[in-house]
Amino acid sequence: MTLQREKRKYSWGMVVDVDKCTGCQACVLACQAENNVPLNLQDRFERARVMSWIRVERYWEGEFPDIKARFIPIMCQHCENAPCEPVCPVFATYHNNEGLNVQVYNRCVGTRYCANGCPYIVRFFNYWEPVWPEAFRNHLNPDVTVRSRGIMEKCSFCIQRIRRGVRNAERENRDVVDGEIQTACTQACPTDALVFGNFMDEDSKVSKMKKDDRHYTLLPHLETDPNVVYLAKIDTDKSAGESHG
Amino acid sequence: MLATLLEFLREKHRTTPMWLKVLIPVLGVGSLGVVAVMGAFLAFVVTAWLGQPIPVLGFDQSVEQPIAFPHTIHAGMGVYTNSTGDQIQGLGMDCTFCHRTVTSQANAGVPPVQFCAYCHQVIGGEESEPLTQVRTAAGIIGDSPHPIDWKRVHRMPDHVRFVHEPHIRYLTQNPDKVTNSTSGETIGAAGVCSTCHGDVASMEEVAQVEPLKMGQCVNCHRENEAPTDCASCHH
Numbered sequence: 282m283t284l285q286r287e288k289r290k291y292s293w294g295m296v297v298d299v300d301k302c303t304g305c306q307a308c309v310l311a312c313q314a315e316n317n318v319p320l321n322l323q324d325r326f327e328r329a330r331v332m333s334w335i336r337v338e339r340y341w342e343g344e345f346p347d348i349k350a351r352f353i354p355i356m357c358q359h360c361e362n363a364p365c366e367p368v369c370p371v372f373a374t375y376h377n378n379e380g381l382n383v384q385v386y387n388r389c390v391g392t393r394y395c396a397n398g399c400p401y402i403v404r405f406f407n408y409w410e411p412v413w414p415e416a417f418r419n420h421l422n423p424d425v426t427v428r429s430r431g432i433m434e435k436c437s438f439c440i441q442r443i444r445r446g447v448r449n450a451e452r453e454n455r456d457v458v459d460g461e462i463q464t465a466c467t468q469a470c471p472t473d474a475l476v477f478g479n480f481m482d483e484d485s486k487v488s489k490m491k492k493d494d495r496h497y498t499l500l501p502h503l504e505t506d507p508n509v510v511y512l513a514k515i516d517t518d519k520s521a522g523e524s525h526g
Numbered sequence: 527m528l529a530t531l532l533e534f535l536r537e538k539h540r541t542t543p544m545w546l547k548v549l550i551p552v553l554g555v556g557s558l559g560v561v562a563v564m565g566a567f568l569a570f571v572v573t574a575w576l577g578q579p580i581p582v583l584g585f586d587q588s589v590e591q592p593i594a595f596p597h598t599i600h601a602g603m604g605v606y607t608n609s610t611g612d613q614i615q616g617l618g619m620d621c622t623f624c625h626r627t628v629t630s631q632a633n634a635g636v637p638p639v640q641f642c643a644y645c646h647q648v649i650g651g652e653e654s655e656p657l658t659q660v661r662t663a664a665g666i667i668g669d670s671p672h673p674i675d676w677k678r679v680h681r682m683p684d685h686v687r688f689v690h691e692p693h694i695r696y697l698t699q700n701p702d703k704v705t706n707s708t709s710g711e712t713i714g715a716a717g718v719c720s721t722c723h724g725d726v727a728s729m730e731e732v733a734q735v736e737p738l739k740m741g742q743c744v745n746c747h748r749e750n751e752a753p754t755d756c757a758s759c760h761h
Contacts, residue, residue: 375756383757387685424632426685426761440761441687448692 291447291457292380292480293438294508295467296490297354300515301474304352308335311469312356315439317425319411332405334436335466351514354475356466357382357403357436358499358507365395365404373433380480380508381438389432396433400500404435438477439464459485480508577737588733589677593663594656600624601727609654621719621726628719632689639663639674679732680723686759694718696750703750706735 312318312335321331335356342349359382366374366382373388374395396404410430413420421427424441428434446462459478467477478487487510490496495513498506573580598606602616622628627635643664650657658667665671682688697704697718706720719726724735736742747754 377755377757381757383755383761385756385760387683387760388756424687426687437757437761440757444687444689444758444761448689451692452695 289378289380289481292508293443294359294380294478294480294487294491294510295356295438295464296476296478296487296496296510296512298474298476298490298512299351299353300495300512301472302337302352302354303472303474304337304339304350305471306337307469307471308354308466308475309333309337311465312436314420315422315425315465316437317411317421317427318434319407319409320413320417328408330406330408332407332434334403334405334434353511354466355401355403355499356509357438358401358505358509359436359438360505360507362504362506364398364400364503364505368394368398370394379443381440381443382435383440384433384435384437386426386428386432386434391431391433393433400503400505404433406433407431577739578734588731589679590731591677592675593659594731597726597729597732603727609656610651612651616727618727628690629694630691632687632691634690636676639671680734680738682738687761688759693722696752697721700750 313320313333316334318332318334321333325331335354337352337354340351340353342351359380361376361380363374363376363382366376369375370392371388371390373385373390375383375385377383391406393406396402396406407428407430411427422441424445442464443462446457450457450461457479459482462477464475464477467473467475476487476490478485480488480491482488490512491510493512495515496510497513498510570580594609596606596608598604598616599608599614600617600619601621603618604616606614606616608614621634624637624641625634626637627633639660642660643666646657646660647664647666652658660674661667662670663672663674701717704718704721706724722736722738724733726732743759744754746752752758
């Protein structure tokens with residue numbers, strides 16, 4: 282595994298500074314618009330079939346009036362040892378050599394094993410054909426497939442933007458500059474709580490942030506080795522050790 | 527031996543009823559016909575599966591355009607007959623002259639009708655039917671300018687993200703990889719389009735000549751050491 286990683290040129294990943302997250306949901310909206318995610322109308326909430334490639338989870342801590350809201354954005358963790366990958370009978374989800382957990386829509390047959398295997402609950406099944414209001418007719422992103430009924434979808438780290446960035450770099454015969462490629466959520470984040478970059482590049486912003494003492498990954502006991510790293514919340518009221526989340 | 531056989535046949539001839547004597551050849555010829563029809567159908571399905579279907583019954587891959595635009599006169603280098611019957615020397619225009627975004631973007635781009643009008647408000651006879659349509663669409667004749675609803679000939683499925691730019695770049699840098707020689711320009715970006723689109727410069731009505739299925743894409747990507755990662759095209 283380590284040898285394979287060293288040969289790579291890119292290992293895309295994200296660092297989420299939970300301390301900076303204000304829970305504004307701009308990332309959720311940006312993702313929805315960028316990736317042609319269907320609208321979550323009331324009936325989807327009622328049936329608990331909401332589709333949202335990134336979501337901001339909210340936790341309340343303490344009792345009113347001494348209460349704090351905690352926010353944590355959660356998207357596909359792009360695990361190196363992904364539980365969703367080995368269970369797919371048609372290899373519709375696999376790990377590519379750039380550290381991305383890829384979902385191939387045209388291969389997917391909709392068994393939903395991957396969603397059952399995912400401990401982060403970030404895979405979403407299309408129970409219905411996606412429909413948009415007439416006013417939204419021309420808003421769809423042409424670089425992203427519109428997923429039809431019966432297939433699984435999830436955060437792709439905006440792979441269409443990665444491809445475009447790499448292509449532009451190749452055209453100009455150079456490597457991708459750090460910060461050149463932005464996912465929709467990192468671009469929309471007003472506080473820069475979400476940062477996207479290349480972990481193979483030692484000087485990139487994500488690599489430096491990853492070395493922060495506050496870093497942790499979600500559900501580390503499962504040893505999924507995610508490519509999304511979180512930086513813990515700094516709480517001035519408490520000692521540093523207790524302040525996760 | 528022969529006498530016994532003849533005797534057997536005579537006996538059969540006497541005992542077989544008339545309706546059976548008629549029915550057997552009818553069934554024979556009929557079943558041959560069924561076999562022939564099924565064979566043709568199988569051939570059609572197999573060719574469609576492996577590449578392009580046999581060009582019959584509207585499966586000939588060419589599309590009738592709203593205006594009879596001749597790629598021959600614009601891109602070709604030979605002498606062609608135009609819509610009014612005159613002999614015209616082909617211009618040999620570069621594909622990128624009209625399909626401007628092909629070297630920089632995903633789509634090759636179809637020029638707006640005003641682009642046609644830059645030349646055709648002056649060039650071309652007034653009695654030409656297609657040119658009258660172009661000038662009407664551009665607002666030179668009459669006052670109802672409207673876009674032309676060109677029909678798409680080469681269409682990828684929705685789950686494929688094909689980007690022209692890197693393909694044109696690679697083939698321009700490696701001219702020995704270009705297949706399907708073109709009768710038009712052979713320099714620069716225009717010389718490489720024929721690899722997938724065939725010799726468009728010689729087509730009166732553009733048709734898809736390559737199957738452009740995933741097998742063809744992957745074979746070419748393997749030969750040229752291009753990425754074969756699924757996510758390169760499917761996302």
